[in-house]
Amino acid sequence: MNGQIKGYRLFQIFILLCVIQFCGLNSLAQNGKIEIEVPSKPTAVESRTEEIFERLVALRRDLHRHPELGGKEKRTAAKIGEYLTSLGLEVKTGIGGQGVVGILRGAKNGRKIAWRADMDALASDSPDVVAFQSTNPGVRHICGHDVHVAIALGIADVLVSLKNQINGTIYFVFQPSEENVRGAKAMIDDGLFEMIDPEEFYALHVTPYPEGIVVSKAGYMFADYDEIELTFESGKDSLKIVEFAKQVIEGLETIEKPEIFDDAMNFGDPEVGLVSPNTIYRDYVSVHSGYYIRERGGKTLISANIGTTDKNLLNEAKNKLEEKLNSSEFNKNFEGIEYFDVTYHPNNDPKLVKTASRSIQEHFGSDTYYEQYGIASGGGDDFALFQEKVSGVYFFLGASDFDKEVIAETHSANFAVDENCIRTGVNIFSILLLDRLKFN
Ligand SMILES: [Zn+2]
Ligand SMILES: [Zn+2]
Incomplete structure (x- = not known):
């Protein structure tokens, strides 16, 4: 796996x-x-x-x-x-x-x-x-x-x-x-x-x-999975931009998980886990915590993982993400998103x-x-x-x-x-x- x-x-x-x-x-x-x-x-x-x-x-x-x-x-x-x-x-x-x-x-x-x-x-x-x-x-x-x-x-x-x-x-x-x-x-x-x-x-x-x-x-x-990588031009607003980008990415999430459990744990929950007919793991967009942020050649790169139950949802999430970034106050710094099929x-x-x-x-x-x-x-x-x-x-x-x-x-x-x-x-x-x- x-x-x-x-x-x-x-x-x-x-x-x-x-x-x-x-x-x-x-x-x-x-x-x-x-x-x-x-x-x-x-x-x-x-x-x-x-x-x-x-x-x-x-x-x-x-x-x-x-x-x-x-x-x-x-x-x-x-x-x-x-x-x-x-x-x-x-x-x-x-x-x-x-x-x-x-x-x-x-x-x-x-x-x-x-x-x-x-x-x-x-x-x-x-x-x-x-x-x-x-x-x-x-x-x-x-x-x-x-x-x-x-x-x-x-x-x-x-x-x-x-x-x-x-x-x-x-x-x-x-x-x-x-x-x-x-x-x-x-x-x-x-x-x-x-x-x-x-x-x-x-x-x-x-x-x-x-x-x-x-x-x-x-x-x-398994969910359809993509690693996303956002690129912004670095500058005095870099920290603000990172925070903003994180918020936008997290805003994509549609699954409500009980607070104290992370994903791996929740899978086995008898009420909402994978083998329950009432599982929450249906038709969702999930964003995985753990961003990877780095500076390269005057650019700030932010990576995260998003998973969805099907390709259509994944495409919808990608479109939403691009729209939000393009219409934000940081749109001048925003240079684009790359998507990598993870697995x-x-x-x-x-x-x-x-x-x-x-x-x-x-x-x-x-x-x-x-x-x-x-x-x-x-x-x-x-x-x-x-x-x-x-x-x-x-x-x-x-x-x-x-x-x-x-x-x-x-x-x-x-x-x-x-x-x-x-x-x-x-x-x-x-x-x-x-x-x-x-x-x-
Ligand atoms: Zn493995
Ligand atoms: Zn394995």
Whole structure:
């Protein structure tokens, strides 16, 4: 996940909110439509997952100790290649840089499905909160891509053990450089879709939701996002201009957030958060605090981020901003605005979301999958570029354990995951892929 807007305030409030969120999700489940019994006898998938769970955790911790920035995932790619080769998969390496693909062919022909895991870590100087700390100074896995790799390899392992039941082909795509959103494009440009021809494409990302749940929705999962950069001629009024510009930008905001919560926290609120049917994260323009102001060659530059639920709203907001600045007392100093598209927006296929949610709820119970009603106002993922080629679904996987204060808030200094999410992810998505492959 990239481009996530920071602004984490009180950790304790967050924990409190997450606990509320957890309760909210439970009550949502109780009020939900269908309650389906989870089978008590472990399935073949669950048995295999149990067998490999420790190996996957060890692998994840190894990757966590050796995080690599986008474009430099050499060691990570080698580890992935090793595992896939040990499973007997056809392995292709060096795609779009450090990209790796593992191809699993089932017993008979059938549907072709791809699963993506991203591989890169982030620049961060904060110390790791886990015992298996990063040994690569200034680089940390605080977006959970180490977990994503472990889950994808786990799914590959489980499905290899059930190969005889598989009609079709599964492509495991390990994508480099997600954080700088260059990896998916690099893989495509390097001929990914000449090597593989999937009919469906899936991916997941860990989130602060409680461990044990999966969340998704039809259509866009993240807001449309632009960085705006205003340029003014510097002078004696510069300070006033900056203040004025900030006011104008903030005036664009249409979403009313409860005062003490910032965006990341609010997403999980049971009343107004993303999984609530009454969410406030619908049809909004949101301005993210944290302006970047600098002087350059006699000019004052002011940058900010605005997010909206759709492109039209974003264009309207841009027009409004320009009008206000042009008609202001500072119009002589105002030189213009530049807009930069910050990231890519995963766009889920409604039919596949429906089939996936049904599959997950049928096998694991109705309180395992939640529909996301709103659109998150921070973040994005260049998995979107794969979805432009092939229909697919992007899932959020819960990875927090609030009792233990383990909060999977991506890009935050104290990011941590409940590693049980590896087990959950492997089980749920192995079953989903099997469901998609067995009826051909
Ligand atoms: Zn990220
Ligand atoms: Zn990420």
